[in-house]
Structures are given as C-alpha cells and as structure tokens.
Amino acid sequence: MTQVRPMRADARRNYERLLEVAVEAFAEQGENASLDDIAKRAGVGSGTLYRHFPTRQALLEAAFVDRLEGLAAKADEFAAVLPPGAALTEWLNELCVATIQVRGLKALLGSAVTDGSSATVAACGVTVRGAATRLVDAAKAEGTLRSDIEPIEVLRLAHGLATASELADGQGKEIRRYLSLLTEGLRP
Amino acid sequence: MTQVRPMRADARRNYERLLEVAVEAFAEQGENASLDDIAKRAGVGSGTLYRHFPTRQALLEAAFVDRLEGLAAKADEFAAVLPPGAALTEWLNELCVATIQVRGLKALLGSAVTDGSSATVAACGVTVRGAATRLVDAAKAEGTLRSDIEPIEVLRLAHGLATASELADGQGKEIRRYLSLLTEGLRP
DNA sequence: GACTAAACGGAGACAGTCCCCGCTTACCGT
DNA sequence: ACGGTAAGCGGGGACTGTCTCCGTTTAGTC
Numbered sequence: 001m002t003q004v005r006p007m008r009a010d011a012r013r014n015y016e017r018l019l020e021v022a023v024e025a026f027a028e029q030g031e032n033a034s035l036d037d038i039a040k041r042a043g044v045g046s047g048t049l050y051r052h053f054p055t056r057q058a059l060l061e062a063a064f065v066d067r068l069e070g071l072a073a074k075a076d077e078f079a080a081v082l083p084p085g086a087a088l089t090e091w092l093n094e095l096c097v098a099t100i101q102v103r104g105l106k107a108l109l110g111s112a113v114t115d116g117s118s119a120t121v122a123a124c125g126v127t128v129r130g131a132a133t134r135l136v137d138a139a140k141a142e143g144t145l146r147s148d149i150e151p152i153e154v155l156r157l158a159h160g161l162a163t164a165s166e167l168a169d170g171q172g173k174e175i176r177r178y179l180s181l182l183t184e185g186l187r188p
Numbered sequence: 189m190t191q192v193r194p195m196r197a198d199a200r201r202n203y204e205r206l207l208e209v210a211v212e213a214f215a216e217q218g219e220n221a222s223l224d225d226i227a228k229r230a231g232v233g234s235g236t237l238y239r240h241f242p243t244r245q246a247l248l249e250a251a252f253v254d255r256l257e258g259l260a261a262k263a264d265e266f267a268a269v270l271p272p273g274a275a276l277t278e279w280l281n282e283l284c285v286a287t288i289q290v291r292g293l294k295a296l297l298g299s300a301v302t303d304g305s306s307a308t309v310a311a312c313g314v315t316v317r318g319a320a321t322r323l324v325d326a327a328k329a330e331g332t333l334r335s336d337i338e339p340i341e342v343l344r345l346a347h348g349l350a351t352a353s354e355l356a357d358g359q360g361k362e363i364r365r366y367l368s369l370l371t372e373g374l375r376p
Numbered sequence: 377g378a379c380t381a382a383a384c385g386g387a388g389a390c391a392g393t394c395c396c397c398g399c400t401t402a403c404c405g406t
Numbered sequence: 407a408c409g410g411t412a413a414g415c416g417g418g419g420a421c422t423g424t425c426t427c428c429g430t431t432t433a434g435t436c
Binding site for chain 3: 407410423
Binding site for chain 1: 298301302303341344345347348349350351352353355356357358362366368369370371372373374375
C-alpha cells in the first residue's frame with residue numbers, strides 16, 4: 001500500500017506545496033479553481049501537478065482529508081456528550097454547514113456518497129461513512145430513528161438538505177429548520 | 189414586452205431551428221452540451237446563437253418552457269382528482285422524477301428556485317412556482333401541511349430530495365421513499 | 377564524481393466560450 | 407420591379423482551461 005521506496009525529496013516538497021496551494025485555491029474559488037493556475041501558484045509545471053494528482057477529484061480529496069477527519073471526530077465528540085438522537089442531529093447540522101460553507105467540499109462529499117463512486121473517492125468517504133454508521137446505529141438502538149434507514153442514506157439526505165438550503169440563501173440559515181423537518185420524518 | 193417589429197423571417201427560422209437542436213442536444217448530453225456545437229448542428233454561426241440566447245441559461249430556459257408548462261398543468265390535473273395533500277405529494281414526485289430524468293432540467297429548476305435568481309430565469313420559474321403555490325395553499329387549508337412553510341421552500345426541498353435520490357442510483361428509484369420521509373416531516 | 381532512474385516543466389494539441397465586424401439579405405417605400 | 411438600409415448573419419480569432427508528451431534536470435547511490 002505504502003510506497004516501497006520513499007519519495008524523492010524534491011517530489012515530496014512539490015507534493016506538499018501543491019497541497020497547500022490547492023487548499024487555499026479551492027477555499028477561495030470553489031471546486032472549479034483552475035488546476036494549471038494552482039500549479040503556477042505552487043511554482044511547479046502543470047505536468048508535475050497532474051503526475052501527483054491525476055484528476056481533480058484526487059486533488060480535492062487530498063486537500064480535504066484533514067477536514068473530513070475533523071468532521072468524523074466531531075461525531076464521536078457529540079456521541080460522548082449527547083443522547084444518540086440529538087448527537088446525530090447535531091452532527092448532521094455540522095455536516096450541512098460544512099458542505100455549504102467550505103467551498104469545494106460539496107463536490108467531494110457528493111461523490112463520496114454516490115452509488116457507483118470510484119474506489120479512489122470511496123477511500124476518502126470511508127471515514128465519514130464510518131462516523132455516520134456509528135451515530136445511526138446508536139440512534140436506532142435508542143429507538144429515535146427508523147430502523148429501515150441506512151447510514152449512507154442519511155448522508156445522502158443531508159447532502160440534499162444542504163443543497164436545498166444553499167438554494168435559499170447560500171449561507172445556510174435554513175439548515176436548522178430543514179433539519180428539523182427531516183428528523184421529524186426520520187422518527188420511527 | 190413583445191417585439192415592436194416582428195422578427196425577420198430568417199431570424200425566426202434560425203431561432204426555431206436552434207431551439208429544436210438545443211432540446212435534442214441537452215436531452216442527450218446534459219446541461220453542458222457545447223453551445224458552439226449546437227450552433228453547428230443547427231447550421232448557423234455561433235454568433236447567431238449567442239445573439240438569440242446570450243447565456244446558456246437563456247437557451248436552457250427557452251428549450252424547456254414547454255416541459256415546465258406541462259409540469260404546471262399536471263399540478264392542476266392532480267388537484268382535480270385527489271385531495272390536496274395527496275395531490276401535492278404526487279406532483280412533487282412528478283417534479284423529482286423529471287428533475288432526474290430529463291437531462292438539463294435540473295440546472296434550470298435549480299436556478300428557478302434560487303434566492304437571488306436573475307429576472308430572466310425568474311420569468312421561467314414563475315409557472316412552476318404558481319403551480320406549487322396553488323397546491324401548497326390548498327394543502328394548508330385542508331390541514332395536511334404545516335402553515336409555516338412557503339411554496340418556494342417546498343420546491344427547494346423537492347430539489348434537494350431529487351439530488352439525494354440522484355446520489356443513490358441515478359435513476360430515481362428512491363424518490364418515493366424519500367418523499368414519504370419528507371411529507372412525514374411536513375405534517376402540521 | 378559519475379551514473380541512473382525518478383521527477384520536472386512547459387510547449388503545444390485540443391476543446392469550449394464568447395465577441396467583433398465585414399458581408400448578406402429581408403423588408404420596406406416608391 | 408427595384409433600390410436603399412438596417413437587421414441579421416457567420417466564422418475567424420482571442421482567451422481560458424485541461425491534459426500529455428518528451429527533452430532536460432537532479433537526487434540518491436556506489
């Protein structure tokens with residue numbers, strides 16, 4: 001899985017610089033930031049960028065793993081201090097807010113919960129799906145969540161909810177309201 | 189509002205040919221079909237296309253008015269034969285199915301229900317919003333729908349729902365299930 | 377210090393958007 | 407019928423973005 005031979009020093013340097021710049025660029029220009037431009041800003045040729053990250057998805061993924069892991073960690077924090085149902089709700093809220101506010105994250109989360117998502121992207125979504133599964137299972141056990149719903153469906157619904165809220169004002173002010181509608185519908 | 193002077197014969201011909209081709213192209217290649225290619229297929233220069241339809245939105249809109257009006261008409265058909273609550277649900281189902289299955293329609297419906305949508309696009313969404321308002325008001329009067337929800341919010345939620353279902357399988361098999369979740373949450 | 381494979385980088389092919397402006401033509405008035 | 411004119415045409419070309427190819431550079435090794 002890991003590199004047999006460690007990365008050459010210049011390669012590693014470029015890789016990291018590219019990542020730094022990508023995070024910035026996606027944050028300020030959204031998921032469609034120009035890749036050649038990112039390469040230029042990082043001071044490397046576009047060939048180098050495409051070698052390290054063959055697709056936009058790959059770069060997006062690499063740029064946001066940290067944040068995704070942060071979200072997953074939040075799930076356990078909520079689970080530790082709230083009853084399962086409330087923890088799930090709070091976490092979904094967090095997820096939706098991030099989806100809307102962190103430019104570029106939406107595309108990534110979207111493909112992470114897509115039916116036929118590629119293995120590459122799946123690797124990235126695994127953390128988030130794990131977190132969701134834990135919360136969903138707990139809420140089901142507690143009896144505050146329908147038992148006929150899958151964790152990934154909850155994630156998809158949250159994604160849809162974020163989309164709806166985005167249409168409303170682009171700021172996410174509606175998330176809480178819409179989320180309460182959803183939890184209402186998700187009761188057993 | 190209408191043309192002071194009627195369109196010149198050649199202009200009208202091109203306009204209509206362009207529209208025909210656009211409907212086809214969007215249907216088979218989605219909302220991102222190449223505009224220059226549409227112009228070529230219609231046998232006109234790209235300048236002509238951009239004169240008649242200054243933006244992709246404008247063309248999309250013109251290409252789908254018929255279908256949008258069809259959807260609005262469906263609303264009244266349902267209203268005539270079903271109780272308000274059921275009529276709303278059925279219509280939302282119809283709307284979601286169309287959103288997913290008719291390639292290119294999603295982008296249009298999306299911007300038609302966006303907060304800061306331009307006047308151009310608004311003109312197009314007006315039919316759909318009218319239909320939604322009638323159904324929503326009736327359902328509220330009947331007492332099967334929360335009174336604190338706006339028609340446009342219902343449309344946004346439906347759009348989000350379609351998005352969620354699209355993530356699942358891309359065919360819309362999940363729509364009914366998700367829709368029942370939503371109506372559950374929308375009860376008073 | 378020399379060798380080699382890994383890595384670089386940027387030129388260039390390609391695709392898409394959109395504008396500009398010289399040319400054509402439909403629609404008048406006579 | 408026919409000429410004048412403005413509405414309309416169209417495609418060349420500037421620009422932006424993606425992605426590949428391959429000659430050149432350089433880190434790591436002995």
